[in-house]
Amino acid sequence: MTATAPMPASVKKPQNVQKEDAMWLQKELINSNYHDLATAHQNGRKVSATFVPGNLNELLMCFDFARSLPETNALQNGMRKKSGKMIMDAERDGQSEDVCTYVKADLGMMMGGEIGPTGEVLPRPDLLLLSYTGCFTFMKWFELIRHKYGCETVMLHVPYQGEGRIAPNMRDYVVRQLKETVIPTLERISGVKFDIDRLRQYMRESQKAEDDLVAVLQSAKNRPSPIDGYFGAVYYIGPIFTAFRGMPEATEYYRVLRREIEQRVREGKGPVTPEGEMGEEKYRLVVEGPPNWTSFREFWKMFYDEGAVVVSSTYAKVGGLYDFGFRHDADRPLESLAEYCLGCYTNLNLPSRIDMICRYIDEYQADGLLINSIKSCNSFSAGQLLILREVEKRTGKPAAFIETDLVDPRYFSAANVKNRLESYFQMVKAKRVAAGAH
Amino acid sequence: MRCFIGIDLGSTTTKAVVIDENQNILGRGITNSRSNYDTAAAIAKQEALVNSRFHLFREALGSAGALDGALDAFLAQLERDFRSEQYLEQLGDLAATCQRSLATAKFGDATAAVGVALTEVFGRLAAEAPQLFAPGAKRKSDFFRDIAGSQYLATGEAVAKEAGIRYDFLLNVFDRSIIEVENRVYGDSIRRHLLAALERTFVALPDTAARRQQVEAPIKGILDMDMEETYVVGTGYGRARLPFSKEHIRSEILCHGLGAHMMHPGTATVLDIGGQDTKAIQVDPHGIVESFQMNDRCAAGCGRYLGYIADEMNMGLHELGPMAMKSTKTIRINSTCTVFAGAELRDRLSLGDRREDIMAGLHRAIILRAMSILARSGGIRNEFTFTGGVAKNEAAVKALKDLVRENYGDLKLNINPDSIYTGALGGATFAWRAVVEEGKVAEARQ
Numbered sequence: 001m002t003a004t005a006p007m008p009a010s011v012k013k014p015q016n017v018q019k020e021d022a023m024w025l026q027k028e029l030i031n032s033n034y035h036d037l038a039t040a041h042q043n044g045r046k047v048s049a050t051f052v053p054g055n056l057n058e059l060l061m062c063f064d065f066a067r068s069l070p071e072t073n074a075l076q077n078g079m080r081k082k083s084g085k086m087i088m089d090a091e092r093d094g095q096s097e098d099v100c101t102y103v104k105a106d107l108g109m110m111m112g113g114e115i116g117p118t119g120e121v122l123p124r125p126d127l128l129l130l131s132y133t134g135c136f137t138f139m140k141w142f143e144l145i146r147h148k149y150g151c152e153t154v155m156l157h158v159p160y161q162g163e164g165r166i167a168p169n170m171r172d173y174v175v176r177q178l179k180e181t182v183i184p185t186l187e188r189i190s191g192v193k194f195d196i197d198r199l200r201q202y203m204r205e206s207q208k209a210e211d212d213l214v215a216v217l218q219s220a221k222n223r224p225s226p227i228d229g230y231f232g233a234v235y236y237i238g239p240i241f242t243a244f245r246g247m248p249e250a251t252e253y254y255r256v257l258r259r260e261i262e263q264r265v266r267e268g269k270g271p272v273t274p275e276g277e278m279g280e281e282k283y284r285l286v287v288e289g290p291p292n293w294t295s296f297r298e299f300w301k302m303f304y305d306e307g308a309v310v311v312s313s314t315y316a317k318v319g320g321l322y323d324f325g326f327r328h329d330a331d332r333p334l335e336s337l338a339e340y341c342l343g344c345y346t347n348l349n350l351p352s353r354i355d356m357i358c359r360y361i362d363e364y365q366a367d368g369l370l371i372n373s374i375k376s377c378n379s380f381s382a383g384q385l386l387i388l389r390e391v392e393k394r395t396g397k398p399a400a401f402i403e404t405d406l407v408d409p410r411y412f413s414a415a416n417v418k419n420r421l422e423s424y425f426q427m428v429k430a431k432r433v434a435a436g437a438h
Numbered sequence: 439m440r441c442f443i444g445i446d447l448g449s450t451t452t453k454a455v456v457i458d459e460n461q462n463i464l465g466r467g468i469t470n471s472r473s474n475y476d477t478a479a480a481i482a483k484q485e486a487l488v489n490s491r492f493h494l495f496r497e498a499l500g501s502a503g504a505l506d507g508a509l510d511a512f513l514a515q516l517e518r519d520f521r522s523e524q525y526l527e528q529l530g531d532l533a534a535t536c537q538r539s540l541a542t543a544k545f546g547d548a549t550a551a552v553g554v555a556l557t558e559v560f561g562r563l564a565a566e567a568p569q570l571f572a573p574g575a576k577r578k579s580d581f582f583r584d585i586a587g588s589q590y591l592a593t594g595e596a597v598a599k600e601a602g603i604r605y606d607f608l609l610n611v612f613d614r615s616i617i618e619v620e621n622r623v624y625g626d627s628i629r630r631h632l633l634a635a636l637e638r639t640f641v642a643l644p645d646t647a648a649r650r651q652q653v654e655a656p657i658k659g660i661l662d663m664d665m666e667e668t669y670v671v672g673t674g675y676g677r678a679r680l681p682f683s684k685e686h687i688r689s690e691i692l693c694h695g696l697g698a699h700m701m702h703p704g705t706a707t708v709l710d711i712g713g714q715d716t717k718a719i720q721v722d723p724h725g726i727v728e729s730f731q732m733n734d735r736c737a738a739g740c741g742r743y744l745g746y747i748a749d750e751m752n753m754g755l756h757e758l759g760p761m762a763m764k765s766t767k768t769i770r771i772n773s774t775c776t777v778f779a780g781a782e783l784r785d786r787l788s789l790g791d792r793r794e795d796i797m798a799g800l801h802r803a804i805i806l807r808a809m810s811i812l813a814r815s816g817g818i819r820n821e822f823t824f825t826g827g828v829a830k831n832e833a834a835v836k837a838l839k840d841l842v843r844e845n846y847g848d849l850k851l852n853i854n855p856d857s858i859y860t861g862a863l864g865g866a867t868f869a870w871r872a873v874v875e876e877g878k879v880a881e882a883r884q
Contacts, residue, residue: 385814398728401814416715419675420732423689427727430692433876434726 018276022257023235029253030076031118033067033243038120040066046190049125049145052319054133054158054341056182058202058246058328063190067243068125070141074105076117078293078407086112087408100137101376101408103144110148124149127189129182131156134346135379154185158341164352166342174338200330202246207330209240210322212254217323219261220311221364224281226264228271229364230310231300234291241319246328273304282307283425286360288314288353288387289372289380292404295412299404302418306425311364314356317345321356350383354390361395367428369399370421375411398431400424440668442873443486444697444865445479446690447471447676450713452478454486455862456665461700461870465490466859470581475676477621484625486862487665491632492517494663498656504649512653515573515642519635521580522571526564527627528582528619533560535615543614545607555594555601555608562593583620587612629661669873669880671865675714683881688868690861691717691730697864698823699725702852706819709808709838710860711828713741716808718815725867731815739807741827743776744834747800750780751793758797762833765798772803779803798833805837809845818842821850825857 019027040047048065050056052072060067077083086108087101093111095104109115109122116122128142128151139155146153156177159170183194216236220229227233236257244250264270270278274297285303287310292299303310320326321343329336341347348356357369369391373381388399402420405411439458446453452475454467467485471478496513499505505512536556545552566589569575577585590612598605636657640647672680673693680686698708699721708719716739719730733739748755769791773779779800786796812818822842828834835853842849854860872878 389816392729400729401731415675416732419689423691423727423730426689426692427730430726431722431728433871434722434724 017274018272019235019274020257020260020272022253022260023272025253025256026235026238029239029244029249030072030242034116034118034120034122036243037066037068037122038116041123046126047123048127048129048186049142050129051131051133051135051138052241053135053344053346054131055241055245055319056129056131056156056337056341057243058199058206059178059182059186059337060129061202061246062194062198063186063192065127065186065190066123068122069242070106070145071102072238072242073109073116073122074102074407075293077105077109078409079296080117081294081409082117083108083294083407084409098376100141100378101406103137103141105407106141107144107148110145125151127151127185128153129156129186130154131158131341133158133341133344134160134348137379152185152189154182156182156341158347160349161342161347161352162349164349166339170342171335171338174341175334178334178337196333199333203328203330203333203336205248205251206240206246206328209245209251209254210320210327212251212258213237213240214322215258216254216261217312217316219265220309222265223284223365224268224270225284225309225311225364226261226269226271228273228278228300228303228310229316230287230291230313231273231296231303232271233310233313233316237316237319271304271309273300275301275304278304278307278309280307281309283428284309284311284364284366285368285370286310286312286357286364286366287370287372288357288384290315290318290374290377290406291372292374292412293407294405294409295414298414299412299417302421306422308421308425310370311366312360314345314353314360317356320344324356346379350386353383354387354394357387357391358394361391361397366397367432368397368424369395370424371399371401373401373403375403375405376408377406398424398427400427439663439665440873441487441490441665442668442866442869443483443670444693444862444867444869445483445670445672445674445680446693446859446861446865447475447479447672447674447679448712448861449675451858452482452674452676453859453862454479454482455859455866456486456490457863457866457870459874461867463863463866464493466856466862468580468858470583471676472583472617472620474621475679476681477623478676479672479680480623480625483667483670484623484628488520488628490665491660494660495657498660499653502652502656504652504656505646508643508646512639512643512646516632516635516639518571518573519638519642520631522567522638523631523635524624524627525571525582525585526567527624527631528622529560529563529567529586531622532586532615532619533557535619536560536611539611539614543607543611548603548607551601551603552607552611555597555603556611558601559590559593559597559608562597563589566593583616587616632657632661667880669869669878671869671872673861673865681882685872685878685881686869688865691719691732692727693861693864693868694825695719695721695727695730695864696725696867697860697862698825698852700863700867701854701856701860702821702823704821704850705823705852707812707815707817707822709812709818709822709824710826711739711741711804711808711824711834712826713745716740716811718808718812720816720819725864729816731811733807733811738775739804739811743779743804744800744828744831746776746780747783747797750783759801759831759833761794762797762801763836764794765792767792767795768802769795769799770802771796771799798837801831801833802837802841804828805834805841808838809841818846818849821852823852823854825854825860827858829853829857 045066048060049068083105087104089108089111090104114122130142219226239250239253326343371384392399402417442457444455452471456464458464465486467482469481594608673688673690677687694710698705710717716733720728722728773782
């Protein structure tokens with residue numbers, strides 16, 4: 001692919017794409033944040049960049065920061081077919097082929113004048129808030145940005161859940177950093193004094209939204225599932241995992257979404273796909289790993305065309321594992337922020353991830369596990385084959401493995417992925433037939 | 439009779455297998471995929487059905503006892519005569535097509551002379567035809583394009599020289615005509631050709647002519663029998679081209695798994711190294727795939743690797759294995775990247791290593807890559823069945839045996855001489871299961 005090659009999907013954009021009402025609302029929210037960012041400095045607001053997993057959105061809002069999430073920027077650029085050129089620009093600038101493609105898309109975007117996914121110029125951040133949750137690359141990523149822009153960096157070190165649980169001293173360690181380093185830095189840079197009651201108020205909003213999100217994600221336990229817990233869920237998790245958690249707009253979004261989904265359950269309807277209502281539900285899957293963004297629609301189509309619905313995915317928990325009970329708690333604001341950071345999916349060890357997937361397969365009555373292994377994401381990919389074997393062994397359900405990438409369009413081989421997926425679906429079907437016949 | 443058919447539309451060749459009500463293999467057919475899957479599928483299927491009729495001739499003649507002791511020779515002659523009949527019809531067709539192509543060619547004054555030359559070329563080709571199908575004659579390929587092509591090139595050159603016309607005029611006409619002829623399916627001619635071939639066979643084998651009555655009756659009986667295409671299952675990269683509904687399509691992974699199980703019922707792990715991919719498949723005791731892994735993102739270590747090496751060495755693909763078998767020393771080739779391995783190969787040659795030893799190293803490299811895919815799929819279990827074009831390569835098989843023993847101990851390794859038909863056999867078995875076990879009926883493509 002050359003840098004100037006036109007991307008076909010962006011050309012045929014105006015076609016009639018079907019979305020749920022909540023999906024349109026979600027799109028508006030995400031776009032409005034880009035506008036907020038673009039106008040932040042004009043409006044006298046400071047900008048903080050911070051990563052999605054275990055982000056401290058409520059805390060940043062206490063200091064009136066506009067929030068920019070680099071992974072979201074990269075994936076939005078990926079979905080809008082802009083990331084290919086950005087990645088190649090970053091490679092030309094000296095980044096290796098094996099570096100995380102989110103990082104390269106971000107660096108490439110900077111080189112192109114920081115023009116964001118919506119076409120508005122994104123501001124230089126005033127602060128990089130690095131909450132380090134399981135992904136080592138995050139640290140290097142902000143190091144590169146700091147080097148480029150010379151902006152201030154504050155790091156929150158979140159201990160890895162190596163033992164598969166959050167020990168009290170781990171939580172205390174995070175809380176202490178919040179008190180001693182993070183909050184003072186945020187105060188200094190923003191010029192706003194920290195008000196813990198303001199934080200509590202945001203957290204109450206978060207909690208309402210979290211309850212509704214869990215109800216939406218768990219609606220997939222119905223047959224047919226009214227949602228796709230992977231391709232659909234990436235829309236649903238957008239606001240809560242990014243700049244909107246804690247805002248009344250997000251709470252309203254999740255209220256509307258939940259109402260919409262509960263209506264679908266009552267009507268016995270399946271998920272809405274970009275081409276309308278999905279046909280008969282033939283396969284129920286659990287998916288591990290992030291989706292491919294550059295060919296997102298094509299990728300999704302390979303599932304719904306075959307009647308495959310993802311009932312649950314680990315990726316939809318990348319910003320927090322609400323379905324196992326965690327909620328932001330206004331009564332213990334800093335402690336619950338710490339627990340939130342500690343509990344996000346990328347911070348879990350392999351046995352915990354395996355337990356979680358087995359539990360999903362059981363609770364959501366799934367036919368099996370599919371792993372989408374991301375070429376440039378070591379955090380997710382390390383150990384995935386072990387996960388696959390162990391889940392197969394424990395559940396007796398078939399598992400399959402495909403390989404794509406996040407936002408590098410060169411690593412999505414449609415024919416191969418499709419071939420593998422079809423084989424997998426047929427394998428599930430053949431096993432069912434065999435179970436009936438023998 | 440009811441026939442269950444599997445068609446495997448591969449990137450290079452298209453294969454078909456026909457099985458009967460009791461899952462016995464009746465016939466197999468193969469043709470080049472010729473970048474036209476519709477025709478390839480139709481021809482492979484037709485070939486498999488013809489092959490099935492020959493199988494049934496054998497059974498019928500055998501049980502009638504009409505040709506005691508002479509059955510094999512008779513059927514071999516009948517098949518050669520049949521091929522010869524087919525070839526002559528296609529040749530006639532090609533001659534007519536070439537003349538038509540000539541009419542639209544812009545050869546100016548030379549046109550008439552080229553026309554005369556074409557007539558001469560095809561006259562000679564027809565005269566040479568019987569030799570091509572004589573007993574013991576060796577043909578490099580059984581595909582019309584290959585046989586007629588090589589004959590035409592040789593004869594054409596001689597004729598052009600004699601007639602004093604430009605050879606490239608003849609090539610031009612051929613190139614523009616062969617695809618059209620190749621993409622014609624001669625389904626309606628089969629019966630006629632078989633009957634004509636039967637007459638030729640009686641002439642060639644006068645002893646059998648004396649028993650004409652006893653021989654003809656069972657053959658005509660089989661010819662009159664309807665071979666109903668009860669259910670067809672398609673697989674391989676061109677599978678979506680088949681004129682059936684999605685119900686008739688299976689992925690080649692499932693078909694390879696089931697096909698390997700049908701050939702060797704004890705199969706637990708299957709390795710298939712084909713032209714463009716390598717698959718490691720685990721199957722259950724019913725031949726149903728339990729898990730699989732394939733080479734991803736890059737085609738390193740698949741059959742094409744050897745094709746590339748053969749080109750680099752200016753050798754034929756089939757010469758690589760025998761050369762590697764003469765190796766006396768282990769040379770490690772590290773690269774699994776096809777192009778880099780080519781560079782390593784030249785480097786080794788310049789260092790003075792023997793070609794035989796380098797070849798053995800290359801075969802080991804391709805198998806190492808397969809071992810890693812096998813490990814990803816869950817390892818090798820007993821019995822282990824190796825399929826695909828590379829399974830025909832003795833050096834690859836040797837490297838595989840060594841590595842399997844080193845890593846997994848002594849296991850039973852199955853390599854079937856008909857392994858190229860594994861996917862098609864799996865497809866045919868799926869067709870059988872669909873009808874006999876699941877009560878399905880054929881559905882057309884929507």
